[in-house]
Amino acid sequence: MVELNQYYTSESTSFLLASMLDVENVHSCLELSAGKGALIDPIKALNDNIRFTTVDLDGNNTDKLIEKYPDDIHMCSDALDINLNLEANYFDLAVCNPPFTYIDLSDNYKSILGQDFNFIFNKSSKIRAEVLFIIRNLFFLKEGATLAVIVPDFIFSSYSLSKFREVLFSRFTLTKVIDCEYKSFKKTEAKTYVLFIKKIEPVSVDNSVPYFVFSSGNIKKDKILLSSTFIKKNKVDNIGYTIFRGINSSKECRLLGEPFHHNYAHVKDLSNVYYFSNSEKKTNFKYAFRGDILIHRVGRNIGRTVILDSEYVIISDCVIVLRFHNVELKKSFLDYWASKKNEWISNNQKGTCAKNISINSFKNLISSLR
Numbered sequence: 001m002v003e004l005n006q007y008y009t010s011e012s013t014s015f016l017l018a019s020m021l022d023v024e025n026v027h028s029c030l031e032l033s034a035g036k037g038a039l040i041d042p043i044k045a046l047n048d049n050i051r052f053t054t055v056d057l058d059g060n061n062t063d064k065l066i067e068k069y070p071d072d073i074h075m076c077s078d079a080l081d082i083n084l085n086l087e088a089n090y091f092d093l094a095v096c097n098p099p100f101t102y103i104d105l106s107d108n109y110k111s112i113l114g115q116d117f118n119f120i121f122n123k124s125s126k127i128r129a130e131v132l133f134i135i136r137n138l139f140f141l142k143e144g145a146t147l148a149v150i151v152p153d154f155i156f157s158s159y160s161l162s163k164f165r166e167v168l169f170s171r172f173t174l175t176k177v178i179d180c181e182y183k184s185f186k187k188t189e190a191k192t193y194v195l196f197i198k199k200i201e202p203v204s205v206d207n208s209v210p211y212f213v214f215s216s217g218n219i220k221k222d223k224i225l226l227s228s229t230f231i232k233k234n235k236v237d238n239i240g241y242t243i244f245r246g247i248n249s250s251k252e253c254r255l256l257g258e259p260f261h262h263n264y265a266h267v268k269d270l271s272n273v274y275y276f277s278n279s280e281k282k283t284n285f286k287y288a289f290r291g292d293i294l295i296h297r298v299g300r301n302i303g304r305t306v307i308l309d310s311e312y313v314i315i316s317d318c319v320i321v322l323r324f325h326n327v328e329l330k331k332s333f334l335d336y337w338a339s340k341k342n343e344w345i346s347n348n349q350k351g352t353c354a355k356n357i358s359i360n361s362f363k364n365l366i367s368s369l370r
C-alpha cells in the first residue's frame with residue numbers, strides 16, 4: 001500500500017539499526033508507525049526481555065502484530081493524536097520508520113511542535129510527518145534514552161529544515177548517523193539515514209558525530225561535525241560562475257513556438273548543441289548563451305550535459321545552466337564532469353520518486369574544485 005507511505009524497512013537495514021543500539025538495559029521500547037514491525041525481531045534477538053509498545057493507524061498491521069507478538073502492546077491509533085494514551089518520559093528506547101510525507105499543519109500538530117519548534121514553522125501550512133514523529137518520540141522517551149529514526153535525505157540535509165535540525169540537535173544529542181544506500185527500503189528510491197538521537201542536551205555543537213556509510217553490505221566509518229548538519233551549505237561563494245535553472249515548463253516553452261532546450265533524450269552527452277533563434281528575447285523566460293553548460297536537472301537522463309554552440313536559447317525548468325566567467329574553473333569542472341559525473345549524480349540526486357539534482361549541490365561541488 002504505497003499510498004499510505006508504507007515503505008517497510010528492509011531486513012538488512014533493520015538488523016544494522018538494531019546492531020548499533022545499546023539494548024542491554026532496555027525494558028520498554030516504543031515503535032510509532034510500526035507497520036509490519038520489521039524492527040521488532042532484530043531488537044528482540046538482542047534482548048528478549050524488551051517489551052514493545054507499537055502504534056499504527058492501519059488495523060491490518062496491528063492485528064498481525066498482536067498475532068505475532070502477543071506479549072507486547074499494540075495500539076491501532078494515530079501516533080500524532082495529541083491525546084494518544086501513552087505516558088510521557090516513560091520509554092527506554094524508541095525506534096521509528098515514520099511515513100515520508102507532507103501533512104497539513106493543524107492546531108493539533110502545532111501543539112506537538114510546542115514552544116521549542118513552533119516558531120520554525122509558523123509561516124507553513126504543511127509540515128513533514130517525520131518532523132512530528134521525531135518530536136513525538138522524544139516526548140515519550142525517558143531522559144537519557146535513545147531514539148533511532150529512519151528519515152529520508154530531505155530531513156537530514158535540506159536547507160529548508162536547517163533551522164529545525166539546529167534546534168533539534170541543540171536540545172537533544174545526535175549520537176551517530178547511518179547513511180544508507182538507495183533502495184534500503186522496498187518500494188522507495190529515497191536515500192535514507194538512520195539518526196540516533198539521545199534525549200539529553202549535547203555537550204557542545206562543535207563535537208563530531210560518528211557517521212557510518214552503509215553501501216553494498218559494507219560499512220565505512222567516518223565522522224561529521226554536528227554543526228555541519230545545520231549550517232546552511234548554500235552559503236558557499238559562487239565567484240567565477242553563475243548558475244540558475246529555467247522557470248518555464250516544456251509546455252509553456254512549446255506554446256511560445258520558439259526553439260528551447262529541455263531534458264531531451266536525443267541529445268548526446270557532452271556534445272555541442274545548436275538552436276536557431278532570431279526573435280526578440282522574452283522577459284519571462286530564462287535564456288542560455290553561447291558557451292553555457294546545460295545540464296538535465298531531472299528525468300531519465302538526469303545529469304546529461306551539453307554545451308550551447310549558438311547565440312542563445314530558451315531553457316525549460318528541467319535544465320540547469322552553468323555559466324563560467326573563470327576559464328580555469330570551467331576547465332576544472334569539465335575535467336571533473338567528464339570522469340566523475342555518474343558517480344557524483346548517484347551520490348547527489350535527491351527526491352523520493354522523481355530524482356533531481358539541486359543548484360546547491362553544484363555550488364558545493366564547484367567550491368570543492370577551487
Ligand SMILES: C[S@@+](CC[C@H](N)C(=O)[O-])C[C@H]1O[C@@H](n2cnc3c(N)ncnc32)[C@H](O)[C@@H]1O
Pocket residue numbers: 004005006007008009032033034035036037038039055056057058061077078079080096097098099100
Ligand atoms: C513507513 S511505514 C513504517 C513501516 C515500519 N516502521 C517497518 O519498519 O516495517 C509507515 C507506517 O506508518 C503508518 N502510519 C502512517 N501514519 C500514521 C500515523 N499518523 N499514526 C500511526 N501510524 C501511521 C502506516 O500505516 C504504515 O504502516
